Amino acid sequence: MKTKSERLEAKLKKKKQVKIKPGAELQKHRVNAREVILYSNATPIRCRGGVGYACCFCKDQFPDPGDLKRHTNESHDDSEKSTFMKGRDMISYVVKLDITALKCKICDENIDTVEAMIEHLNASHNHETFPDVKNHILPFKFEGDTLRCFMCLNVFNKFKVLQEHMNTHYRNFVCDVCDAGFVNRHILYCHTEIHRIGSFKCDHCQLVFETVRKRKFHIRSAHGDMNLHKCGYCNQRFRENWYKNEHLAEVHGVKSPSVKCQACDKAFDTRQGWLLHTKRVHLMQKQHKCSECEMEFFSKRELNDHAVKHTGSREHQCEICMKFYGRLKTLKDHMRRVHADRQFKCMKCELSFMQKSRLRIHLTSKHKEDLKSVSEENQQ
Known part of the structure; x- marks a missing residue:
């Protein structure tokens, strides 16, 4: 009975060479992504949804990316994987790929990067891949509890922020104004809005803004639904993301991963808090x-x-x-x-007072309480 490796090799020999028309860049990208997904243990990620990392072939989501990898390998066969990214256009083409412990399925060799895997399939197994095109595959490695860019070792506590960061490593399209790089043309186009200066009038009121981005934020906050942050477990919506995070922790027992400082082992709820700590304490800026x-x-x-x-x-x-x-x-x-001995506590804020008269003055001056209602409350 043939081994798995021998079956893959036999399938490879029968496989016809892919005919690519000159200049058909999009098809080259599709071939590269398909070959890596079919002949390695790399797992595509649709997005980071409300519950977890979303499967590219069904609606399932998994908080642990390792569970998504197992699900993809066990629940979706090669026929589904072979049509991956079919129908996507070049302007928005990007693939998010989990390459944790990446290895070739044909020879079981460990490979470190997507680019190396594309070259390996070509050179070692005679697969027609295209190492010459600019890579539109964003690679991620999930090792340990810390969410980290494996290329520069920067730490993040949200996958969305890490995904945006990866554009700095895949500068396929560069902004002429600020030299920022982006993996595809669509993300570059969205970025250029911050540089468009002019007079942009709100469609709902008379206010005018100097940039399109400011106008969009105004419309969303003043005229739209501000309950934009949706819980993936119960679909409840929140005005601010931190309200949603509190809800996830209290109701569903899901806490956002903290960012750990590598210099002193302190942990922070946000990446911004960690950056401020690093600049203040360790870089002493x-x-x-x-x-x-x-x-x-x-x-x-x-x-x-x-x-x-x-x-x-x-x-x-x-x-x-x-x-x-x-x-x-x-x-x-x-x-x-x-x-420290204050016994008269304000019910409106955290202040306390040693004398009841001071509390009454505070309530009327700071909280605009009526003296009569304050007196009645104190008598009850």
Whole structure:
């Protein structure tokens, strides 16, 4: 009985050479993607949906990309895979491919990249692939709990952001204005909107915007449905993405992956938080210099707090004892040390007071509460 490798080799010998017309770039891309998917363990990813990584051949989604790989290999045969990307045009052509532990199915050789696999199938197994075309396949490796670009080792906590980042490595089309690179022409075209300056009037009101992107955001926020962030488990919608993330954690037990700092092992809920931490703590970037002395600071707020030392300004007042302080941090320290025993707590915010009269003044001045209703609430 023939082994799997021998059956593949026999199939290869019967396989007719693909006839490609000169200049038929799109068909070359389709052949490359099809050959890699058929003769390696690479798995195509449709997108990262509401529940997980979506299969390209059915509607199933999987939180773990390893489960998608097993599903694709077990549930979809070569006849389905051979028609992959059929009907897609060149302007928007892009393939998202999981190449974790990539190996050739014919000879079981481990291969590191998509480009190397395309060349390997051509040179070692006589498959007619086309290494000469610009690659429109975005490769991803899922190793460990951290979502990372395997090419530059940058860390991400969302697949969508990692996918956008991959354009920096596949600069097939380059913006003439800012030199940003993109994997296909459609993404470049969408990007060029940020450089179009003019007068763009809202279709629903009289407001005019200087860029198309600003107009689109205005229409979406002022005239459209702002509940754009949909839960993939129950289809509930949210105005902000962080509301959806809270809902996923509390209702469905799904937490967004954190970004771990490789220098000190701290973890952050967002990539932005990790970047700020890295710049502040490990790179020690200090871009804000004091004009009165030689001290430098990471943020504008830190510089403003320091400037009090030179100006003597005291703008932060304690609402309990009415003392003034130059820095908000100093005021908070004062509240913690001096007024820790506050028993009269405001139901509208987090402030507490030592005297009921101070609470009443606070409610009427800060929360516009009626004195009579405040008195009735206190008596109940």
